[in-house]
Amino acid sequence: MSRNRLTTTAGAPVADNQNSQTAGPQGPVLLQDYQLLEKLAHQNRERIPERVVHANGWGARGTFTVTGDISRYTRADLFQGLGRQTEVIARFSNVAGEQGAADAERDVRGFAVKFYTDEGNWDLVGNNTPVFFVRDPYKFPDFIRSQKRHPRTNRRSNTAQWDFWSLSPESLHQVTILMSDRGLPQTPMNMNGYGSHTFSLWNDQGERFWVKFHFKTRQGHAFFTDEEAKAVIGEDRESYQKALFGAIDAGQFPKWTLYIQVMSQAEAERADFDPFDLTKVWPHGDYPLIEVGELELNRNVDNYFTEIEQLAFSPSNIVPGIGHSPDKMLQARVFAYADAHRYRLGTHYEALPVNAPKAPVAHYHKDGAMNFFGHKTGNPDAFYEPNSFGGPVEDPSVKEPPLPLAGDGDRHDHRLGNDDVSQPRALFELFDTAERERLCANIANAMDGVPDEIVARQLALFDRVHADYGDGVRQALAARGRSARKAAE
Structure with a gap:
């Protein structure tokens, strides 16, 4: 079998890739050995900064196929026509853990899909939960710090985690989901995905609709208990990577059905909750699921670093109609x-x-690190806009209708007047007795080492959700040999 000739990065053939150049059999190494210097220098630069959150992840390529007609809601090209297919790449991830963290840890999972559409890339960047811990971005850095390592001990801190949650009642909904069965799915294939945020669709008539995106797993839900997860981690810290890669490699392609919920502006104005609040879900009875299409992951990547580690998602990547x-x-x-x-x-x-999008690219961004693509304007004289040299111009036909935004520019208390307990209560009441027992046991386990005053503050929040919720956690704490007082009435 003929093989390609090994070269340096500059294309020069390499005569010996086994031995350094030295002044003699015992050295020293010569500085002129540029091939050695190149290998060592590249090795020093093989790592890039990991993601601050969602650092530990797993992904694959696939296709999205339209199975439902939503053209009345959106002009987005990828949704036009039953059977229409779009190439995608997806990445799933832990939130808090660094690279190398165990896959089977109790944590929220990232669920992100990049759609390579004919009108540019659309990134739907969400989680495996429909809500989140905070509703105001001003608190997001603080929340993440509470989940990361303590600056003194350099260890994850249960105290910091529960301290933040107990001082943030808006976190009740997400905490309940995280500590429930669905907080620890067995594999990426056994979990749903959500856009989580409220997004919007708009059609050719300029009508805008508010939407929620839901990916429902076709593989069914399966979860680990905390004890089962510990056993899995003891055997394989990369169990999610093994499961996802192995399923696709064996031709068992995982699938999800994409649905949307739709709300008109008039419905948003009369809703008895804030439809743009990330800590809230939209009741399915009022806003039923509408089928859109099928996501199938059917190809493993050839190089994890170039296709998954360098994969970049952003909610800023939208296309006309979204x-x-x-x-x-x-x-x-x-x-x-x-x-x-x-x-x-x-x-x-x-x-x-x-x-890079599969669609044609034409822009005026120039120079800077990593400009390996030259001009994107078609003419070297067209390096600004407007110009007289045939450079790319705006297209008014894809103008998005204005968002109905108004306000005074003040800093408003995001907790004032918000109901942070009704939706967690509704979720708790859906759980059967065994599910409630596991939820409370998981919470008690996660409170190991947390000071009594923080535990009491969190229990008071659980009591507000449902009396059985707070009492259930107290009983689980007692089973671990720890007493917890009832909140003062």
Whole structure:
């Protein structure tokens, strides 16, 4: 079998890739050994900064196929026509753990899909839960710090975690989901995915509709108990990677059905909850699921680093027919995600092959680190806009209708007047007795080492949700040899 000739990065053939150049059999090594220097220098630079959150992840390529007609809601090209297929790449991840963290830890999971549409890339960047811990982006950095390592001990801190949650009643809904069975899925294939935020769709008539995106697993839900997860981690810290890669490699392609919930502006104005609040769900009875299509992952990547580690998602990547909403957390993520990639990967990170759109690209961004693609205007004289040299111009036909935003620009108390207990109560009441017992036991386990005053504050929040919720956690704490007082009436 003929094989390619090994070369340096500059294309020069390599005569010996086994031995350094030395002054004699015992050395010293010569500085002129440029091939050795190149190998060592590249090795020093093989790592890039890991993601601040969602660092530990698993992904694959696949297709999205339209199975439901939503053309009345959106002009987005990828949704036009039953059977229409779009190439995608997806990444699933832990939130808090660093690279190398055990896959089977109790944590929220990231669920992100990049759609390579004919009108550019659309990134749907969400989680495996429909809500989140905070509703105001001003608190997001504080929340993440509470989940990361303590600056003194350099260990994850149960105290910091519960301290933040017990002082943030808006976290009750997400905490309940996280500590329930669905907080520890067995594999990426056994969990749902959600856009989580409220997004919007708009059609050719300029009508805007508020939407929630739901990916429902076709593989069924399966979860680990905390004890089962410990046994899995003891055998294989990369169990999710093994399961996802192995399933696809064996031809058992995982699938999800994409649904949307739709709300009109009039419905949003009369809703008895804030439809743009990330800590809230939309009741399915009022806003039923509408089938859109099928997501299938059917191809493992050839190189994890270039296709998964360098893969960059951002809610700022939308296409004509899809838009944002007044959701404050979403508004912040539109900036923060793209900026994280500019820091982590470089100025022109979207020119990397895995991030580059399949659609034609024409823009005036120039120079800076990683500009390996030259001009994108078609004419070297067209390096600004407007110009007289045939450079790309705006297209008014894809103008998005304005968001119905108004306000006074003040800092408003995001907790004032908010109902943070009704939806967690409704969720708790859906659980059967065994599910409630596991939920309370998981919470008690996660409170190991947490000071009594923080536990008491959190129990008071559980009591507000449901009396059986607070009492159930107290009983689980007692079973672990720890007493917990009833909140003062």
